[in-house]
Amino acid sequence: MIRKKEQILTSAIEIINRRGYTGTTMEEIAAELFMTKGSLYYYFKNKSDLLYQCHQFVVFQAIKDLEEILNSEGTAAEILTKMVAIHIEYAIEEKETFNLIMESKQFFNQEQLELVQKLWKNYEQLFAKIISRGIRNGEFQTKEATTARMFILGGLNWIQQWYKQNGRLAKDEIVSLYSDYIIKLLK
Amino acid sequence: MIRKKEQILTSAIEIINRRGYTGTTMEEIAAELFMTKGSLYYYFKNKSDLLYQCHQFVVFQAIKDLEEILNSEGTAAEILTKMVAIHIEYAIEEKETFNLIMESKQFFNQEQLELVQKLWKNYEQLFAKIISRGIRNGEFQTKEATTARMFILGGLNWIQQWYKQNGRLAKDEIVSLYSDYIIKLLK
Amino acid sequence: MIRKKEQILTSAIEIINRRGYTGTTMEEIAAELFMTKGSLYYYFKNKSDLLYQCHQFVVFQAIKDLEEILNSEGTAAEILTKMVAIHIEYAIEEKETFNLIMESKQFFNQEQLELVQKLWKNYEQLFAKIISRGIRNGEFQTKEATTARMFILGGLNWIQQWYKQNGRLAKDEIVSLYSDYIIKLLK
């Protein structure tokens, strides 16, 4: 059943986001899913495989969300702002699994690594697209758009380090500030 | 001898930066230092303690470097540019040990965590200082300087994810581009 | 299988009685049981946990044996004599595991300690019962029965220090002498 696997994935993502990857044992993941270690291995070849699939699942979903926005109406700046909102949402809520790219080299094998990086390239491309659209239609001026994009994604991801629920700034205030920074930066 | 401990630290930093923390065993660190595990434990209580001291050592040095620049002559923009260069240097060269703040919660105990975060606050403050100096003398306009600073540091740190020696851009080109982004962003 | 655990327990008791607790490694216990260290840890959380369960197992069995006697027919003196025989049997044959109460504070954690002491209280109570029965029916006269009981148990346990198989006195001669002492002492 593909269903079952997806269910496991969803729960596993939630667990890993809560307790971190290295800090969680297969035993614990299984326990929280009310299964045994053995069963987990029926669905996933590896701990690393489980992690890999969690990660891809989340990033894939994020991509879908971004694509939808990318296809909607609006100026580049407007769309970028919405994309920023999405990214921040994932970065905060799916912390561990989403942000695995940061530490991908530590956890994935060669084969996985390539696929992870490929998917992440896709992810980045969506930001690349909207930036170049903005450049084309005169909203943005940056040259070296690639470097700019990477700086921006870094700024966005970093939010994980300091964001606290019920902190001084609400999520949408952050989105608004960050979008401003980004747009300024791109001019 | 305090010297000896410092020697160990320097080497350990180098090793950990190369192989990652989790991926390095005490045995290996000892071996590379031509000592025995036991000796290592004479100087450091723990693996975690060793890591902690490595991290603090690097950050402390970075702070000293930044402070020197902060006390030199120049416009806020000029000084900020130099600071960006320093930060990038550390982020790239001392990758694993410098950037431990990202994963500090996974590796440090409560006591260590507090000290790590304290030192990191000091680090951030140096950037805060130059930004507010720029605001005061009219070079920069940002309100919400704190949030801006965090976005910026995120953007800078992210360089670890993609920088490759002998890549398309040389380190100083990156510094130059990044400084531009940052200054634009702060206007 | 609860059986398996019990099997392990029985063997472990035998080994520990032979080599002492501190002197026995998990490795060795595993080896004698023809298992691997890992398997041992499947059944027991800890070395300390294993020891704890060994101890409780033995004391529990001793209690059962004593209870049976306590419920049999006979004068208090007769029953006490039989109980002395049982106690001596355990003290000699299950030396290390039975007598762990002596050093319980060194080996058990708080939680275990409480349970160990609770079970041992139960054990003592059986002797308390027969003594007070004897007092009630006029066989014994002691006041301060509690203190007397402790003196007696001490005297009994001490046998571990000097008993040697094939020594001058046979086990049942010792039982007979000791019972006499005890009964005299209680008059």
Add this chain to the structure above:
Amino acid sequence: MIRKKEQILTSAIEIINRRGYTGTTMEEIAAELFMTKGSLYYYFKNKSDLLYQCHQFVVFQAIKDLEEILNSEGTAAEILTKMVAIHIEYAIEEKETFNLIMESKQFFNQEQLELVQKLWKNYEQLFAKIISRGIRNGEFQTKEATTARMFILGGLNWIQQWYKQNGRLAKDEIVSLYSDYIIKLLK
């Protein structure tokens, strides 16, 4: 300096009585004595040697105390009572070092073991003496005095297991009760 060694011994005894032998490292003993491990090894060949000397020191002193009493005036019962008081004092106050005979086989090597047991024999002989004196002058009647003596010493030593300062019974009440038991037992 023999003085120095004796000083160390006295302190070490105190420390070991407080923290137990296995649970105390040479490092800790040295620290409490304001010396370094190295120095400790100047005075004692071994950890086991240190322990051995602590033990012998205490038992030797106890023997001296007992001998003095043995040479004083009084009925056998009177003298025995005083000896009980001494023994209990040592058993309680010098717990770990005095009572090492219980676990001597675990801690001492062959050579030490023989000397330990020899000294302990001396110790026992003092009790043997007073008992046989009592038998000779008609105060006591026991045959199998040796066995009786061992039972008695066991009863006395056991006090360590349950005695609590500020408990229900004061030390001298215990002495009085115990002496009564013993004298009854010997009649």
Add this chain to the structure above:
DNA sequence: AATGAATGAGGCTTCATTCAT
């Protein structure tokens, strides 16, 4: 007499993984 430093053997424990049933 004293010490700081180094050593190395040995023990405990964890955990991903496998596999027969």
Add this chain to the structure above:
DNA sequence: GATGAATGAAGCCTCATTCAT
């Protein structure tokens, strides 16, 4: 599909002991 049991490699850490200075 599921599970309980077993495995073994690997890592961390402790500590008595030694030794040059």
